Amino acid sequence: xxxxxQWPATLVQPVGSPLxxxxxxxxxxxPNLYWYRQAAGRGLQLLFYSVGIGQISSEVPQNLxxxxxxxxxxxxxxxxxxxxxxxxxxxxxxxSGSDTQYFGPGTRLTVL
Amino acid sequence: AQSVxxxxxxxxxxxxxxxxxxxxxxxxxxxxxxxxxQHPNKGLQLLLKYTSAATLVKGINGFEAEFKKSETSFHxxxxxxHMSDAAxxxxxxxxxYGQNFVFGPGTRLSVLx
Numbered sequence: 001x002x003x004x005x006q007w008p009a010t011l012v013q014p015v016g017s018p019l020x021x022x023x024x025x026x027x028x029x030x031p032n033l034y035w036y037r038q039a040a041g042r043g044l045q046l047l048f049y050s051v052g053i054g055q056i057s058s059e060v061p062q063n064l065x066x067x068x069x070x071x072x073x074x075x076x077x078x079x080x081x082x083x084x085x086x087x088x089x090x091x092x093x094x095x096s097g098s099d100t101q102y103f104g105p106g107t108r109l110t111v112l
Numbered sequence: 113a114q115s116v117x118x119x120x121x122x123x124x125x126x127x128x129x130x131x132x133x134x135x136x137x138x139x140x141x142x143x144x145x146x147x148x149x150q151h152p153n154k155g156l157q158l159l160l161k162y163t164s165a166a167t168l169v170k171g172i173n174g175f176e177a178e179f180k181k182s183e184t185s186f187h188x189x190x191x192x193x194h195m196s197d198a199a200x201x202x203x204x205x206x207x208x209y210g211q212n213f214v215f216g217p218g219t220r221l222s223v224l225x
Contacts, residue, residue: 006155034213043202043215043217043218044215088153090156099207100158103148103155103157104155105154105155106154106155
């Protein structure tokens with residue numbers, strides 16, 4: 001069966017510090033991968049999606065970036081965090097060609 | 113363009129009474145429709161999915177949803193609420209290709225003892 005992992009589970013970072021959140025999927029090959037942000041009272045916002053290694057599509061221009069160095073690994077990064085980057089970050093995967101997404105447990109990021 | 117409206121931001125029911133969470137959608141395609149549940153500080157869990165095979169879809173934990181094309185609705189129901197059902201529920205519409213997955217704003221369900 002497929003599983004999706006995210007770490008860390010929680011993170012508190014100062015403004016201006018870098019960020020790296022990791023997402024890995026097990027039990028499937030060549031999945032589509034997604035990063036979402038859920039800010040308080042604002043619902044889910046798609047940040048990035050990837051259909052393959054090195055292929056990243058950005059949905060929202062911001063100071064975040066994403067990379068996919070391996071087939072089942074998806075990384076969300078920032079060089080300098082802003083207060084507005086605080087939120088709950090969710091990674092999701094879907095089988096290529098399918099529209100059903102499965103979500104990871106999330107990372108709670110607080111920027112102070 | 114696709115869109116999703118969840119008519120209630122908050123629904124409160126007593127334990128053992130029925131649950132109704134409303135969702136209306138707009139889509140240019142023949143869409144896929146989903147309901148997800150999110151407990152506090154957790155990821156989203158898929159409850160059920162509609163893909164045109166049957167208009168009444170049964171999901172996990174006793175939930176079901178009925179697709180009504182004429183009303184462009186996909187309301188989520190459960191005959192008897194349990195305390196563990198208290199969570200945020202999201203209705204989602206997709207264009208079947210996974211490139212356009214649109215979330216509703218969510219409905220928070222409270223279950224009172």
